[in-house]
Every structure is written in structure tokens, then in C-alpha cells.
Amino acid sequence: MRQLQGFTLVEALSVLAVTAVLASVAVPSMKDLVDSTRVTAASNELLGDLLLTRSEAMKRRTRVAICKSAEGQWCTATGGWQQGWIVFEDANGDGVRGAEEPLVRRQQALSGNLRLTGTAPVARYVSYAPNGATKTVGGGFQAGTLTVCAASAGPAGARQIILNASGRPRTTKVELPSCG
Numbered sequence: 233m234r235q236l237q238g239f240t241l242v243e244a245l246s247v248l249a250v251t252a253v254l255a256s257v258a259v260p261s262m263k264d265l266v267d268s269t270r271v272t273a274a275s276n277e278l279l280g281d282l283l284l285t286r287s288e289a290m291k292r293r294t295r296v297a298i299c300k301s302a303e304g305q306w307c308t309a310t311g312g313w314q315q316g317w318i319v320f321e322d323a324n325g326d327g328v329r330g331a332e333e334p335l336v337r338r339q340q341a342l343s344g345n346l347r348l349t350g351t352a353p354v355a356r357y358v359s360y361a362p363n364g365a366t367k368t369v370g371g372g373f374q375a376g377t378l379t380v381c382a383a384s385a386g387p388a389g390a391r392q393i394i395l396n397a398s399g400r401p402r403t404t405k406v407e408l409p410s411c412g
Contacts, residue, residue, distance in 0.1 A: 267345075267382035268389055274342050275380040275391035275403055278313070281337060282358060282393065282401045285319050288336055289360035295367070296336065297322040299329065299357035304338040309356055313348035313378065316341045327357040327369045345383040347411055351376040354395060366399040373397040381411035 239247075281298055289296040299307035301318040307328045308315070319337040320329040329335070342348060349355070353368065354376035361367045366374035375397045381390035388411040395401050 264389075270344065270346060271380050271382055271389065271391055274314075274346050274348065275393060277339060278317070278348065278378060278380070279393055279401055279403055281317065281319055281339060282395070284337060285358065286360045286364050286399055286401075288319065288321070289362055290364050292321060293362045295322045295325050295359055295361055296320070297327055297329075297357050297359040299327065301329075301338070302341075304340070305329070305335070307357060313350060314342040314346050322359060325359070325369065327359050346380065347383055348378060348380045350378045354378055358395065360399055364399050365397070366395055374399075379406075379408075381408055384411045386410060 285296050285298045296319065298317055298319045300311065300313045300315060302308050302311065302315045304316060304318060307318070317339045318329060318335060321334045321336065322329070323333055324330065353374050358374065358376075359367055359369070368374045375395050377395070378393040379390055380393075381388045388408050390406050390408045390411060392404050392406055393401050394404060
């Protein structure tokens with residue numbers, strides 16, 4: 233007699249049950265990995281545009297600023313940086329783009345559940361002087377921290393872009409108690 237080869241129904245259901253348990257453990261980890269990748273990509277986008285703003289200020293020998301912008305043309309005073317931002321030549325040094333001031337770059341809103349906030353000195357704009365240093369509208373040095381994280385009620389991994397008084401940005405990883 234020839235023996236039949238294959239799996240029994242019990243064996244197939246056992247494998248399916250083990251696979252379901254492993255998948256339920258892996259899915260939260262996958263979500264964390266996707267969120268971490270998106271946070272890193274968003275912080276790198278902003279870091280790149282801050283470096284662009286600084287180099288344009290030195291190249292053009294005039295003040296160049298980056299500000300949050302919902303529609304990609306004008307600066308906004310409300311909401312977070314996740315709504316997008318623009319880089320522009322700030323000829324009059326007021327930190328807000330006027331109709332006559334050329335637009336250098338536009339960044340669309342960040343996708344999904346990302347949040348991007350700044351401490352008070354950099355909550356609305358970052359402005360670079362021709363020497364590459366950050367300056368407030370009043371002329372004082374501008375230093376602060378921009379934080380990128382994925383919305384979470386619990387602990388969340390985040391990236392921070394820290395601007396020092398000379399205008400040099402750097403990034404660091406941090407763990408936040410929550411990201412709202």
C-alpha cells in the first residue's frame with residue numbers, strides 16, 4: 233500500500249494558530265518601526281531645509297527665513313510645523329514672507345500622525361543673517377529646539393533639531409512621555 237503524504241487538519245490549524253500569535257506580537261513592532269522611519273525622514277527634511285536656508289542667506293548676502301506655512305505661499309502664526317513650511321528671502325527682516333520676497337523652497341504638510349513643534353524662539357520661524365547666524369526679528373540671537381514625533385498618548389521616540397546661537401542645527405534622538 234502507498235502512504236499518503238500531507239498535513240492533517242489538526243496540524244494545519246496548529247500552524248495557523250502559532251502564526252496568528254506571532255503576527256499579533258509583530259504588528260505593534262512593525263507600527264513602531266514605520267513611525268520611527270517616518271519621524272527620521274521628516275526630521276531630515278527639515279534639517280536639510282534649515283541648512284538650505286542658512287546657505288542661501290550666506291550666498292545671497294541677505295536675510296533668509298524658514299517659516300511654517302499651511303498653503304505653501306505665506307507664513308502662518310497658528311498650528312505646528314507639520315502643516316508644511318517655506319524658505320524665502322526675507323529682505324525686510326520681519327520673519328514673514330511678503331509678496332515681493334522670493335520663495336526659495338516649499339515643503340508640503342507631513343503625512344499621517346506626525347507632529348512637529350518648536351520651542352518659543354523657533355515656534356513660528358527661523359531666520360538666518362548673511363553671516364549664517366540665526367537672528368530674531370529684533371536682532372537678538374535665535375536658538376531653540378524643533379521636535380518631530382508620531383502622535384502617541386504613551387511614550388514616543390522622537391527626533392529633535394537643536395539650533396545653537398551660531399545657527400548650526402544638529403539632531404538628536406529622544407524619548408518623550410507622550411506626543412500630542
